[in-house]
Amino acid sequence: MLTIRGFSKSYKGGKKAVHNLNLTVEQGDIYGFIGHNGAGKTTTIRAVVGVMDFEEGEIEIDGISMKKDPLACKSRIAYIPDNPDLYDHLTGIQYLNFIGDLFNVSRKDRELLIAKYADAFQLTPHLGDLISGYSHGMKQKLAIISALIHKPKLLVLDEPFVGLDPKAAHTLKTIMAEVCREGSAIFFSTHVLDTAEKLCNKIAIIKEGRLISEGRTEDVKGENSLEDVFMELIDHG
Numbered sequence: 001m002l003t004i005r006g007f008s009k010s011y012k013g014g015k016k017a018v019h020n021l022n023l024t025v026e027q028g029d030i031y032g033f034i035g036h037n038g039a040g041k042t043t044t045i046r047a048v049v050g051v052m053d054f055e056e057g058e059i060e061i062d063g064i065s066m067k068k069d070p071l072a073c074k075s076r077i078a079y080i081p082d083n084p085d086l087y088d089h090l091t092g093i094q095y096l097n098f099i100g101d102l103f104n105v106s107r108k109d110r111e112l113l114i115a116k117y118a119d120a121f122q123l124t125p126h127l128g129d130l131i132s133g134y135s136h137g138m139k140q141k142l143a144i145i146s147a148l149i150h151k152p153k154l155l156v157l158d159e160p161f162v163g164l165d166p167k168a169a170h171t172l173k174t175i176m177a178e179v180c181r182e183g184s185a186i187f188f189s190t191h192v193l194d195t196a197e198k199l200c201n202k203i204a205i206i207k208e209g210r211l212i213s214e215g216r217t218e219d220v221k222g223e224n225s226l227e228d229v230f231m232e233l234i235d236h237g
């Protein structure tokens with residue numbers, strides 16, 4: 001579903017943020033991408049979803065090259081950045097309908113899925129309110145619902161648990177597992193190692209722009225906790 005081959009990125013005037021990164025996310029995977037602040041997670045994610053140009057390497061979504069056919073790639077992706085910037089002058093439901101229109105979601109599917117996910121995130125009573133009046137967590141929930149209603153093949157989330165209350169975080173974990181069982185794939189960054197350990201079937205650890213461990217969660221962590229392995233690799237890897 002997602003293949004990254006030999007991806008490198010340098011920012012203008014800056015050092016190399018990511019070096020020769022290779023990884024593969026398959027259908028049904030919940031793939032956790034972890035690393036210290038400044039390790040290169042957001043840089044990689046922005047290239048994967050096609051909002052940042054890159055010169056070195058290849059990124060494919062569902063077998064399609066992001067460089068050659070970015071529109072076809074983006075139609076298969078939903079991306080939730082760490083600080084979603086939504087349209088403040090729309091109400092929640094207007095925003096969801098706007099996204100539904102963009103992705104050609106049928107009226108029937110739209111109504112069913114909005115009702116399902118807005119209820120799960122307890123956002124239904126607020127869908128008629130302007131987004132400008134939403135809290136950070138409510139905006140995060142709305143962004144997540146907007147991503148789910150068009151049933152993306154690949155869901156890419158940057159720090160999705162930041163700003164969510166414990167109930168909403170639990171709801172999101174349940175939904176992430178459900179959509180992957182139904183055939184989507186998820187690639188997400190997180191600093192919440194407990195959650196990554198429990199939720200992800202695959203993990204990649206990035207340090208200073210280089211992958212230092214990658215694979216099935218049980219192979220990456222062995223008999224240890226993911227936190228212990230992460231600390232060891234970050235300090236001595």
Ligand SMILES: Nc1ncnc2c1ncn2[C@@H]1O[C@H](COP(=O)(O)OP(=O)(O)OP(=O)(O)O)[C@@H](O)[C@H]1O
Binds near residue numbers: 011014017
């Ligand atoms: N627009 C930019 N211009 C120059 N350098 C940048 C830019 N964005 C990121 N960087 C640098 O690239 C490196 C990787 O940053 P990135 O945002 O990808 O890290 P991250 O792993 O997402 O970190 P965090 O966990 O803090 O969000 C850092 O050294 C950062 O300073």
